[in-house]
Amino acid sequence: MKEQIEAIQAEALARIEAATEPRALEDARVAVLGKKGTLTEVSAGMRDVPKEDKALIGALLNTARTAITTALETKQSALQEVADRKALEGIDLTLPGRAVHHGSLHPLTILRHQAISILRRMGFALAEGPEIEDEFHCFDALNTPADHPARNEKDTFYFDSGKLLRTHTSSVQIRTMEAQPPPVRIIAPGSAYRRDEIDATHLSVFNQLEGLYVDRDVSLGDLKGTLEYFFRELFGSETEVRFRPHFFPFTEPSFEIDVKLHAKGQAPRWIEVAGCGMVDPAVFTSLNAGRKDDAYNPDKVTGFAFGMGLDRLAMIRWGIKDIRLLIENDTRFLKQFA
Ligand code: PHE
Numbered sequence: 001m002k003e004q005i006e007a008i009q010a011e012a013l014a015r016i017e018a019a020t021e022p023r024a025l026e027d028a029r030v031a032v033l034g035k036k037g038t039l040t041e042v043s044a045g046m047r048d049v050p051k052e053d054k055a056l057i058g059a060l061l062n063t064a065r066t067a068i069t070t071a072l073e074t075k076q077s078a079l080q081e082v083a084d085r086k087a088l089e090g091i092d093l094t095l096p097g098r099a100v101h102h103g104s105l106h107p108l109t110i111l112r113h114q115a116i117s118i119l120r121r122m123g124f125a126l127a128e129g130p131e132i133e134d135e136f137h138c139f140d141a142l143n144t145p146a147d148h149p150a151r152n153e154k155d156t157f158y159f160d161s162g163k164l165l166r167t168h169t170s171s172v173q174i175r176t177m178e179a180q181p182p183p184v185r186i187i188a189p190g191s192a193y194r195r196d197e198i199d200a201t202h203l204s205v206f207n208q209l210e211g212l213y214v215d216r217d218v219s220l221g222d223l224k225g226t227l228e229y230f231f232r233e234l235f236g237s238e239t240e241v242r243f244r245p246h247f248f249p250f251t252e253p254s255f256e257i258d259v260k261l262h263a264k265g266q267a268p269r270w271i272e273v274a275g276c277g278m279v280d281p282a283v284f285t286s287l288n289a290g291r292k293d294d295a296y297n298p299d300k301v302t303g304f305a306f307g308m309g310l311d312r313l314a315m316i317r318w319g320i321k322d323i324r325l326l327i328e329n330d331t332r333f334l335k336q337f338a
Helices: 002-018 022-033 038-048 051-088 107-121 170-179 220-235 281-291 310-318 331-337
Strands: 184-193 205-215 241-248 251-261 269-279 302-309
Touching (some): 022 038, 022 051, 038 051, 107 184, 107 205, 107 220, 220 241, 220 302, 220 310
Antiparallel strands (some): 251 269
């Protein structure tokens, strides 16, 4: 039996040594150590070994098993190493890795976040309303007469039902005041739609942000201070802001706001960024009629409202020359804001 064990060990070690691939190595293992392997079978013969020889044969068996197992493991890692080296052949591990491209926020989103955060710091809360509006909330409630050009089919997208795509987010101001008494201090960022010819500065949909503040003793000074502060926060503390008298049906007095643009390689010039004004008392009166109360009594409350196009602000902020870039999703353009 001693010779048998030694022979098995010698043969197994030779076979393992000769193996050149994992499959051959596994076959060798099964042939010797498997359930019906040669060494396993010899081990089963231990039963019949005379008592006095058991210790010696047992030790031999153990030595053989250990030697074979160790040889298997050594060979296996050697084969693995060869396989690994082969897999890496022709690959230059010193080359720089491929950059992972992260998405980034759209410039309009960046700007909207900034605008909202400045106004929230001043106590304005977010409000929402439908983009498919009725004429009442878009026009009548805002003191806009039936013959106003904005109500023309040429300027506004109407549905057969008579509803329309809101031409401004001022409708949200009305909806908010219908739903709650003063004080009201809200901003309503959202899409607005106009039938404009599409060119470098016009699209038929744009991103508006309107605000409304109604309370006792809200003054034109509050309006000026709030919006000057807003534009200086957005464009830098040196920004010059001017208020130019204008007309809107729902505010009186009304203004357009310009900021001085200092674009590289261009003479500084004023550029219009927003409309604003003190809420016209007629708007309050008609609101009270709808609410059937006197919450917006024009002798007791006053308010200011403003509206601006975020697309325009983004163009100023980053010197973007064509508004269409904002909707084309060209990554060469968008990457610059990452
Ligand atoms: N709704 C006006 C527009 O779309 C902007 C505006 C809002 C003007 C509030 C005055 C007050 O042009």
